[in-house]
Amino acid sequence: MEKMKIAILITHGAGEQxxxxxxxxxxRNLIQSLQDSRGQGLKLTHRRLHGAKGGEDYVQLTDSGRPGWEVDLHEFYWASLTERQISFRETLDWVDTASNGAGLYEVGWALRGMSSLGRLGEKLMPKWLDGAYRLLMGKATQLVVDYLGDVAVYTAGDLRSKWYGVREDVLNGAMEKLLTLINEEYDRIILVGHSLGSVVLYDALNRLNLLMNDDAVLAAKRHKLFELITLGSPLDLTALYLSERIAEEEYVKRLILDNVNGFRRRGLNPHAPEGMVLGSTVVDCLTELRWTNYWDLRDPIGGPLSQYDGVENVQTDNGRSWGLAHLGYFENLQIYREAIDRATPPEKPADPAERHLRAI
Structure with missing residues (x-):
């Protein structure tokens, strides 16, 4: 087999990670899926990637049955930046706003009823009552609210928002990871994002695409980015919610923001005055990047992505009940097998003359 060096960058979703x-x-689950299909012969090695800011720990997976095949597993960790940044009351208020025309109805009547309490404001729902309201909710519904709290913080794109700096810190960290891997000697890079982590990776790719528009040297390395894998992604929700903020008549603002933030977004055609043509110099430098989105019917947060082009939506079964299915993607071995199969070229049959020489 020809040498194939693959990097997988994994990032988590919202919650206490x-x-x-x-x-x-x-x-561990990647190893389990490979052992089920290949048997023994795998080796896992702790390594350190040295850069300008010191070393980064990662693990490398090799297979004695496939010389030259290497998979490096890297993590982008950002939970410490978003945890406890938003109160329960503020989360419910955000859910109520987002659910008005943004496709949150599958969260259920109970969550929408609780969100209406959020509109009562600070005087009727003081912060110290957050815990009491949580106790009134079932585990699955509470999980949804907690996760949407981090979504509310991260999607604060308004410079005036008190959470905008948090979003920038997360995005800057993701960009640093991406650029580091692109500049390493990898043949293929796979990005795996769960839940809100899929939004983080999407936004990082959006910024990376803008950089490639201005940097020919960086753009020449775009072939390394092989696939984006999103798991339980709320990208449709965030796309619809953010787009609601721009009035239809503000076509200049929409033209700019759609092309700055709208990587592969559908329907980016703001209405212009009659006789005027709108355009942008921003182009998609990542046209060859695959995008596979896995979703579970019992996951109220993630689903099939309809607001983006070039996405292959794959329905899967994480084997969990409603709500908790959102936590089951990393235990779904089907996802690992398919990801590795897509990224690893099939072994070429040995040349007859080469086999003859080996036999001599």
Whole structure:
């Protein structure tokens, strides 16, 4: 087999994640899926990637049955930046706003009823009552609210928002990881984002595409980016919610923001005055990037992505109940098998003359 060096960058979703937790569960389940299909012969090695800001820990997976095949697993950890940045009351208020025309109805009547309490404001729902309201909710519904709280913080694109700096810190970290891997000697790079992590990776790719528009040297490395894999992604929700903020008549503002933030977004055609043609010099430098989106019917947060071009939506079954299915993607071995199969070229049959020489 020809040499194939693959990097997989994994990033977690919202919630109380610990550093290296996502890398650990991803690596263990990837190994399990490969052992089921290939048998023994796998080796896992802890390595450090040295750069300008010191070393980064990652693990490398090799297979004695496939010389030259290497998979490096990297993690982008950002939970410490968003945790406890928003109150329960503020989350419910955001859910109520987002659900008006933004496709949140599948969250259910209970969540929308609780969100109406958020509109009562600070005086009727003081912060110290957050815990009490949480106790009134079932585990699955509480999970949805907690996750949407981080979505509310991260999607604060308005410079005036008190959470805007948090969003920028997360995005800058994701960009640093992406650029580091692109500049390493990898043949293929796979990006895997769960839940809100899929939004983070999408936004990072959006910024990377803008950089490639201005940097020919960086653009020449675009072939390394092989695939974006989104798991339980709320990207349709965030796209619809953010687009609601721009009035239809503000076509100049929409033209700019659509082309700055709208990587592969559908329907980016703001209405202009009669006789005027709108355009942009921004082009898609990542046309060859695959995008596979996995979703579970019992996941109320993620679903098929309809607001973007070039997405292959794959319905899967994580084997969990409603709500908790959102947490089951990293345990779904089907996802690992398919990802590795797509990224690994099939082994070429040995040349007859070469086999003859080996036999002599």
């Amino acid at each position: 610990g550093e290296l937790d996502t890398l650990d569960v991803f690596a």
